[in-house]
Amino acid sequence: MYLSRECNIIEEKQSPIGVKKLSWEIKEHTKAKHKILKNYLGAWFPIMAFTNPKIIYIDGFAGPGRYKNGEDGSPIYALKIAKEIYEAHLNRLENKEFVFFFIEANKSNYKSLQHEISQLSLPKNFKIITKNEEFSETMEKLFSFFDTTGKGLAPTFAFIDPFGTKYVPFEIVKKIMSYTKCEVFFNHMYSGVLRSKDVTDHTQLYGTDKWKYCLNKPEKLTELYAFQLQDQAGVLYTRSFNVRNRKNAHIFDLIYATNNTLGLEKMKEAMWKADPLGNFQFRDITIPGQIVLFELEPDLSLLKKFLLNEFKGKQVSISEIENFVLLKTPYLKGHIKNKTLVPMLKDDLISVLRPTGSKSGFKEGTLITFH
Structure with a gap:
């Protein structure tokens, strides 16, 4: 065990004596992924810490903590974001506990990660737990502890971003989501499934052997995973986001799982804020036939189409419309009123x-009739 400048850092191995020179070079699509995560954590940390005595952030494949050219890795910027929020709301958060699990199986990366964390000056109520083992191994130990003691997992956000063809058994994610106020943000890289011939791994990844029916349409694998989250893990809300380059080549899919509508709203806001320029684009692919590109000037003609398909011939309240847009479309509440309903009113597509x-x-209480 060793201590950073202020916070508690707990781990079972020796702290690093020699740290190898960083060799990881950050890729542009990784920057885009990190931007989404940063946007979301900026909302998740204060919302959860204000209302709970203890919160947990898990990074299941934490990496070395820093990239070759000095860019922060996901564990470091998570700590920095949490610290900034803590210091901005000290009067409300000084008695709250922030727990961080950083799990990294590669020994060299792990030593680098420990070193980078030790350079930070963090609040005393930040508890940092680092593990030099596989993500699944750490989580199974945690679950065993909870089952034995009868304790539950505190409100948790788990960022699961496996490298290459590494697999995370579906049962691990299912177990995380069985606890109250827990969320998962999962990088689903189905290219590994297409390359690997280990069918046992595939079945463990999806929690079913139905993946074999998706191999001719690999994009269906993300749809299958999201379905499993809802059907087998009982998750109320999922959103799936696709990252492609400008040549339309698939890079990876991100799957978000939550049982909280506020979390869903904040993640959608994080995606729209990310708005990747340059060589990459984000798309919401949650519902087949509702693929929406995240861009500075969104195509709101699709939102108009979704509203007409859902409500044509009906009179509904503004709150019903907002709820539909939040839960059933990729769009935000901010896209509804002035940007969509006002033009629809001018075009006589609705009456108010x-x-x-x-x-x-x-305003609340407004009724809209769709013609």
Whole structure:
């Protein structure tokens, strides 16, 4: 065990004596992925810490902590974001516990990670736990501890970003999601499934052998994984995001799982804020036929189409519309009123019945009829 400048760092191995020169060079699509995660953590940390005495952040494939040219790895920027939020709200958070699990199986990366964490000055109530072992191994030990003691997992956000063809058994993710207020953000790289011939690994990854029916349409593998989360793990809400280069070649898919509508809203906001420029693009691929590109000027004609398909011939409240957009489309609440309903009103696609005393806008209590 060793201590950083202020916070507690706990691990079972010796702290690093010699750290090899960093060799990982960050890729542009990794920067894009990290941007989404940063955006979301900026919302998740304060929301959860304000309302819970203890929260947990898990990075299952933590890496070396820093890239070749000095860029922060995901564990370091997670700690920095949490520290910034903690210091900005010290009066509300000084008695809260922030727990960080950083898991890295590669010994060289692990030593580098320990070194990078030790250079940070962090609050005393930040508890850092590092593990030099496989993600699944650490989680199985945690689950065994909880099952034995009767304790549960505190509100947790698990970032699962495996390297190459490494697999995370579906049962691990399912178990995480069985605890209250837990979320998973999973990098699903199905290219490894297409390359590997180990069918046992595939079945463990998806929790079913139905993956074999998707090999001719590999994009269906992400759809299968999200279905399994809802059907087998009981997850209420999932969103799937696709990252492609400008030549439309698939890079990876990101799958988010939560049982909380506020979390869903914040993750969608994080995706829209990321808005990758240059060589990459993000698309929401949650629902077949509803693929939406995240860009500075979104195509709101698709939102208009979704609303008409859902509500044509009906009179519904503005809150019903907002709920539909949040849960059933890739769009945000901010895309609804002025950007979509106002043009639809001008085009006589809807009529509006406002509450007494309200002459404009779409306040609570407003009823909209879709023609």
